[in-house]
Amino acid sequence: xxxxxTSGKGGTGKTTVSTGLFHIITRYLKYNVxxxxxxxxEPDCHIFIKASENCRYxxxxxxxxxxxxxxxxxxxxxxxxxxxxxxxxxxxGYIEVVEDMCHGCGxxxxxxxxxxIRENIxxxxxxxxxxxxxxxxxxxxxxDVGSALQTRVIRETINHAGEDGIILMDSPPGxxxxxxxxxxxxxxxxxxxxxxxxxxxDLKLMAxxxxxxxxxxxxxINKAGFDYExxxxxxxxxxxxxxxxxxxxxxxxxxxxxxMIPADSDVELRKIFMGIINSIINGKTx
Amino acid sequence: MEKPxxxxxLSGKGGTGKTSVAASFxxxxENAVLTDCDVDAADLHLILTPEIYRSETFDSxxxxxxxxxxxxxxxxxxxxxxxxxxxxxxxxxxxxxxACEGCGLCKEVCPEGxxxxxxxxxxxxxxxxxxxxxxxxxxxxxxxxxSGKLVAKIRKYAKEIAQKNNAAYIITDGxxxxxxxxISSVTGADMVVAVTEPTLSGWHDLQRLIELVDRFxxxxxxxxxxxxxxxxxxxxxxxxxxxKAIKVTGKIPYDETMLHAQLEGKTINEFDPQGLPSKELSKxxxxxxxxxxxxxxx
Numbered sequence: 001x002x003x004x005x006t007s008g009k010g011g012t013g014k015t016t017v018s019t020g021l022f023h024i025i026t027r028y029l030k031y032n033v034x035x036x037x038x039x040x041x042e043p044d045c046h047i048f049i050k051a052s053e054n055c056r057y058x059x060x061x062x063x064x065x066x067x068x069x070x071x072x073x074x075x076x077x078x079x080x081x082x083x084x085x086x087x088x089x090x091x092x093g094y095i096e097v098v099e100d101m102c103h104g105c106g107x108x109x110x111x112x113x114x115x116x117i118r119e120n121i122x123x124x125x126x127x128x129x130x131x132x133x134x135x136x137x138x139x140x141x142x143x144d145v146g147s148a149l150q151t152r153v154i155r156e157t158i159n160h161a162g163e164d165g166i167i168l169m170d171s172p173p174g175x176x177x178x179x180x181x182x183x184x185x186x187x188x189x190x191x192x193x194x195x196x197x198x199x200x201x202d203l204k205l206m207a208x209x210x211x212x213x214x215x216x217x218x219x220x221i222n223k224a225g226f227d228y229e230x231x232x233x234x235x236x237x238x239x240x241x242x243x244x245x246x247x248x249x250x251x252x253x254x255x256x257x258x259x260m261i262p263a264d265s266d267v268e269l270r271k272i273f274m275g276i277i278n279s280i281i282n283g284k285t286x
Numbered sequence: 287m288e289k290p291x292x293x294x295x296l297s298g299k300g301g302t303g304k305t306s307v308a309a310s311f312x313x314x315x316e317n318a319v320l321t322d323c324d325v326d327a328a329d330l331h332l333i334l335t336p337e338i339y340r341s342e343t344f345d346s347x348x349x350x351x352x353x354x355x356x357x358x359x360x361x362x363x364x365x366x367x368x369x370x371x372x373x374x375x376x377x378x379x380x381x382x383x384x385a386c387e388g389c390g391l392c393k394e395v396c397p398e399g400x401x402x403x404x405x406x407x408x409x410x411x412x413x414x415x416x417x418x419x420x421x422x423x424x425x426x427x428x429x430x431x432x433s434g435k436l437v438a439k440i441r442k443y444a445k446e447i448a449q450k451n452n453a454a455y456i457i458t459d460g461x462x463x464x465x466x467x468x469i470s471s472v473t474g475a476d477m478v479v480a481v482t483e484p485t486l487s488g489w490h491d492l493q494r495l496i497e498l499v500d501r502f503x504x505x506x507x508x509x510x511x512x513x514x515x516x517x518x519x520x521x522x523x524x525x526x527x528x529x530k531a532i533k534v535t536g537k538i539p540y541d542e543t544m545l546h547a548q549l550e551g552k553t554i555n556e557f558d559p560q561g562l563p564s565k566e567l568s569k570x571x572x573x574x575x576x577x578x579x580x581x582x583x584x
Contacts, residue, residue, distance in 0.1 A: 008327045010301040010327075010462040011299065011300040011301010011302060041462075041464045042490070044490060044491065047490060062368075082389045082390050105390075106368055106391055107389050110366070143465065145497045145498050148469055172463060173301075173326070173327070173462050173463070174463075175326050176326045176426050177433070178463075178465065180429050184385075196545060196549075197332050198305065198329045201329060201332055205428075209429055212429050228549075256485060256487075257488075257515055258486065258516070259486040259487075
């Protein structure tokens with residue numbers, strides 16, 4: 001069962017929930033579990049999950065290169081390219097692929113009648129497998145700085161997941177393609193929010209997205225304690241189950257800042273995390 | 287000043303306080319054009335409550351569609367698609383619209399002409415006025431794409447309005463992360479203000495952001511928000527930034543009035559002008575202004 005941990009707004013506690021659930025499940029519960037860090041732009045799970053690196057895989061795309069000697073400047077590659085990544089100036093005998101705009105789809109290669117295009121491998125990120133309590137229990141996707149192909153790295157990361165057990169996917173913030181790339185592969189989506197106007201506004205966007213994807217979903221309220229009524233009204237009106245509420249405590253914030261998992265030493269928090277996982281697994285909210 | 291000076295507020299990690307800082311700057315900068323380029327989850331308008339006078343739709347990507355009546359199930363499209371966006375379900379070839387990147391290769395290869403590319407325009411751009419000046423912001427359609435292009439378009443409009451109004455600044459609330467919308471926000475901007483927090487994650491993410499911004503040769507300065515949550519981390523971040531010759535323009539204490547300002551739909555400077563966060567933000571804004579007139583000092 002794949003569970004995506006999402007939030008419209010950043011900084012609401014996705015990573016706290018993902019790493020907390022992962023640690024609690026692997027240490028205290030009987031289920032097989034795997035954690036995938038799909039926030040490939042800013043992967044932070046490794047800060048909390050102190051695991052030993054097992055192996056690394058590159059994520060690459062094939063970038064075309066045009067051999068000017070063979071090119072007849074027919075313009076077919078330029079017109080098929082959906083990303084405007086080919087610049088062509090026939091009078092100057094100039095044709096070039098703008099690497100940063102290329103998605104590596106291969107359309108230009110396919111249409112070129114002169115076979116003047118070959119491809120070079122370019123790195124866009126890497127995937128690292130880590131051993132925690134069990135081998136390959138934690139997998140991190142990490143996009144190269146400067147790349148704009150975050151969704152490619154995310155999809156590849158998810159392809160590295162095992163078949164069985166619970167697979168937790170720490171998603172990027174927002175509601176656009178990187179989030180879709182993660183949530184569309186999930187069986188269940190946890191939306192983490194906080195009781196603030198920004199938290200609520202972005203939760204509404206995320207709830208729309210999850211409904212559009214047709215995924216089962218529930219909410220975790222982080223930094224709870226402040227009774228922000230509009231948030232609870234929204235949740236009630238939309239009949240979205242609350243899987244758990246994590247109270248705001250300064251000591252949790254401090255533990256987080258040091259890269260610690262507060263649920264490890266705090267019994268109350270451990271119960272909250274077990275409650276979250278049980279209500280998903282036992283189907284109360286399915 | 288010849289052209290408007292464009293300041294982009296970024297963070298790497300989400301939730302560090304970009305929008306609160308951007309709103310605060312907006313309230314202090316007289317004669318600025320404001321934009322929200324966090325098009326996934328734009329929140330600045332919740333504080334600035336602008337009145338929209340015009341909106342327009344914007345390209346939100348393209349997807350392939352297979353005409354099942356014309357399809358002879360040869361499977362060539364599935365074999366050649368590099369995004370694994372074509373699936374065979376119950377002997378019918380269908381497009382996984384969440385994986386399709388609209389490249390059009392399948393349309394090219396289909397011997398039956400059974401595939402079309404449909405373009406969508408589900409993204410929106412809003413033109414508005416708020417109490418601190420003109421504001422342009424975007425909204426990505428649900429599950430739509432093209433956030434990078436949308437950001438570029440918003441910034442282009444902002445520049446036009448700023449030039450027409452003779453505005454001194456463009457203040458942009460940027461997206462989290464370091465992917466395409468961030469790259470699109472930084473390209474050609476004059477200054478990046480990175481808001482971080484004293485946590486290992488905040489620092490890890492800030493370093494990746496700085497590495498990205500370096501490639502654009504854009505000047506960057508840092509604000510440490512909630513600095514007193516972990517003084518040790520704050521010192522560590524400051525020391526490390528010093529080594530990189532990156533200026534920390536200010537440190538904002540953790541203060542619940544920030545939340546109360548948000549609840550009231552006000553900037554912190556409007557809500558509690560005498561409080562520590564407001565005073566620190568005024569100091570930061572004055573530092574930024576002085577740097578603009580002497581760009582080499584940063």
